[in-house]
Amino acid sequence: MADTFHPLDPLASEEFTKAAALLGAAHDVGPGWRFASIELAEPSKAEVAAFDTDGTVPDRRVHVVCFERATNKTYKALLSLTDESVLSWTHIPGEQANFTVDEWEECDKALRSHPGVIAALADRGITDMNLVFMDTWTYGDVVMPEKYKDRRIGWSDTWVKAAEGANPYAGPVNGFHCVIDVNTMELLEIEDTFRVDTPEIMGEYVPRHIPERIRNASTREPLKALDITQPDGPSFTIEGNKLEWQNWSLRVGFNYREGMTLHAVKYNDNGKVRSIANRLSFAEMMVPYRDHCDDHYRRTAFDIGEWGIGFMTTSLELGCDCLGEIRYLDAVLHNSKGEPYTIKNAICIHEEDAAVLWKHVDHDGAETRRMRRLTVSFHVTVANYEYLTYWRFYQDGNIECEVRATGIMVVSHFPEGGTHPHGTLIDNRTYAPYHQHFLVARMDLDVDGTDNTVYQTETEIVPMGPDNPYGLSLRQKNTPLRTEEEGKQDFNWQTQRAWKVVNDNTKNGLGTSPAYKLVPGAAIPPMFDPASPILARCKAIEHTVWVTPNSPEERWPAGEFVNQSKVDHGLPEWTAANRPIENTDVVLWYVFGIHHITRPEDWPIMPVDTVNFWLKPVGFFDRNPSIDVAPNPPKSCHADGGDHDHHHH
Ligand SMILES: [Cu+2]
Incomplete structure (x- = not known):
């Protein structure tokens, strides 16, 4: 050991x-x-x-x-x-385990070498099977063919690259899908339902495959070097999986399903080590494509429950994925034979300059502090898409969770004069279907101990009258959530609703209770008909926030077994008991994500779409905890050495 x-x-x-x-x-x-x-x-x-x-x-x-x-x-x-x-x-009768990477790869191999598939593709003029990629997706129960419901099955997209090394997702074979028994690797169906003449498009992002006329049209000047150096090394320490930096301490974990997990997040408050969170992770993702045509009606990915974002984690490269003085942690997982393998540089840990932390200019001059943050991140590739996830810790006690989606959109061609009501035109006769990326963060906050109460906190307009003669005053209303039913909370922009995790058993120096506030960012509505059988698989997305009493067995918001699932056996079933959630060990579930109304600019490769939310101290500290951050040496602040006039308001 x-x-x-x-x-x-x-x-x-x-x-x-x-x-x-x-x-x-x-x-x-x-x-x-x-x-x-x-x-x-x-x-x-x-x-x-x-x-x-x-x-x-x-x-x-x-x-x-x-x-x-x-x-x-x-x-x-x-x-x-x-x-x-x-x-x-x-x-476990009637349940399917998550798909394995081995199955995904074996399906591609089995389908590409199947004489029936080869013949059907040849009939479409596709003959070089080395350029073909059969990308197998999972099923939800409702869209499975009835006669195969007792099997473990997948359905495949077919993609054809224009050349070796080119973008497979730029070559959809529309109306061509296979159904495969993943246990026997038996081809069950070739669904050859419709054909579209392949349009001339520009779907390449690797420079050597981008046509010369497009490359030559570029007027972009090359960039000068930007080096980030820390000659004395980073300010954090890593001991095993424990990280310490600027009063923060935490442990990094990793598993096949959630990918990176963070544990025992604590802050050393002038000598007193105080607990903030016991465990933070992403517990589910649901990516429904909102287009019911033959190419897309089955396309509802649960990247955590069906695939596992640990299994999908990729190695990071210094200088590309992470810039500066980086420390990496490797991750170890296993293949479907149970044999271990290592993902080198799976988790990136580094310190970043983040502009100004606080500042004021007064009669006697300026007082300014630079902000640093500690970023702990990992990157996930799920076939065509990438998810880059960052947890950031700040000197003022803030925790930021950021997710960046990038990669390549799924696209379909349509015939001359055809329409694309459920997607955006992104290239010649090519559309990208609308879809959503729902993420569910599972956050076991332990603010100064395990027993916490979650409060809904929102702002009220005080009615105009004797108590508010100018119609000016606002009130802040804090409502404790006492039961799981009350814990089902929805986003409300009108009241700037947020949620505070409060420890009512202790007081700060001001006599109020310490808290951390979930500041909702990127909350998106489900936008499903309540009767939709697709929604039934992930009722967890019906609310922005859920609160449950902490149970280590309750980890998966859409249920433990999501592959081929019919209904959500997670949050909706647990919370049906309507257990008390007041002054106990609570878990906060936060549903957020990207409502992806696709754009031409997302093609052929998507610039990152960035979403985030924050956990911020509210009365956790008695004052700005970053008041003690040292100023930068004045020389690096005033490079020109000159004084400047200033104006005030
Ligand atoms: Cu998207």
Whole structure:
């Protein structure tokens, strides 16, 4: 065990191997099976506290989901690596595990080498199968062919590259989809429903594939070098998976499904280490394409529940993905045989200058502080799309969560004179369907301890009258959310509604209760008919905020098994119990994302679409906690050394 070991550390290579071997020995899990997921069963808060206090190491436990291909049966196991024992082994009838990367790759191979597919594509004039890519997507129950509902199936898009190394997503084969049994790799259907003459388009982003006339038209001047150097190294420290920087401390975790997770987020407030969050992660994503045509009606991706953004995490490159003095953490995951592999440089940690933190110019001169922030990030590639996720910690106690979507939009061609009512024209006879990216953040805040109450906080206009003669005054209304029913909250721009996680059991120096406020950014409405069977799979998106009592078993807002799901077994079912959520260990679920009304400028590759939300201290500190940030050396502030006149208002 490494010196820096902590019970929240993600599983190491040998632990994946051991977990797979245990199930091989106990239940013959081997050839003919797939491991869908192997994940650390995180120790309880009490176990973590015991370890932090006296070094008591809790049992190292592992959750496994695997399935037998021949019988199409899914199993869940809980293992103890400490005792090398299987603690539980359960058949989960009627549920499908997440898709594995191996299946996705094997589907492409199986379909591309299938004589029926080769013949059907040849009939469309596509003969070089090396340029073809069969991209298999998952199904929701409602759009599955009835006769295949007892199988594990996928449906595929077909993409053709113009040349080796060119953009596959610029070559949609419209009206051509395959249905495949993913367990047997048997082609079930070739759906050859309609054809569109391929228009002349510009779908390339790799310079050598961009036509010369377009490259030559560019008048952009090259940029001068911009170097970010920290000659003395970064100001943060990393010990194992623990990060410390500017009074902040936190632990970094990683798993197949949520990707990076953050734990034990604390702030050292003048010598008193105070808890803010126990665990922060992304728990689900739903990306419904809002176009019911043959090409797109099945296209509803659950990138976390069906695929796992841990599995989709990619290695980062210095100078491209991250600039400056970077430290990386690797991540270890497993393939469908249960064999471990390492994603090098999966998590990027660095310090950024972020312009001004605070400033005032008065009669005696200017007082200015530069802002630094600590950014912890990882990048995910889910076939055509990229999600870049950043958690940022600031010197004033703010936490920012940012997501950038980039990559390549799914597009369809349409015939001369045709219409595209559910998407935007983005190239010659080519449209990109409207779609949405819903993300659900799961945030177990522990503000100065576990027992917190969430308050809705909003601003009211005081009616004009004797108490408000000028119609000027505002009031702030704070309403405690006492039950899960009250905890279902929607965004309200009119009242600037936000949510405070308050510890009512303690007071700050002003005599009020410390809190962190969820400042909602990028809240988007579901925009579904309540009767929609697509919505039924992810009712979690029906509210901006949900509040539940913390239960380590309640992790997945759209249910544990989302692949081929019919209804949402997560948030709507848990909260039906309408449990009390007042002054207890609560979890805040925040639904946000991108309402993607596609643009021509998003093609052929999308400049990042950036959304974010904030967690901000409100009375957590007695005053601006960054008052003590040291000024930059004056020389670097006043390079020209001159005094400047100023005006005031
Ligand atoms: Cu999008």
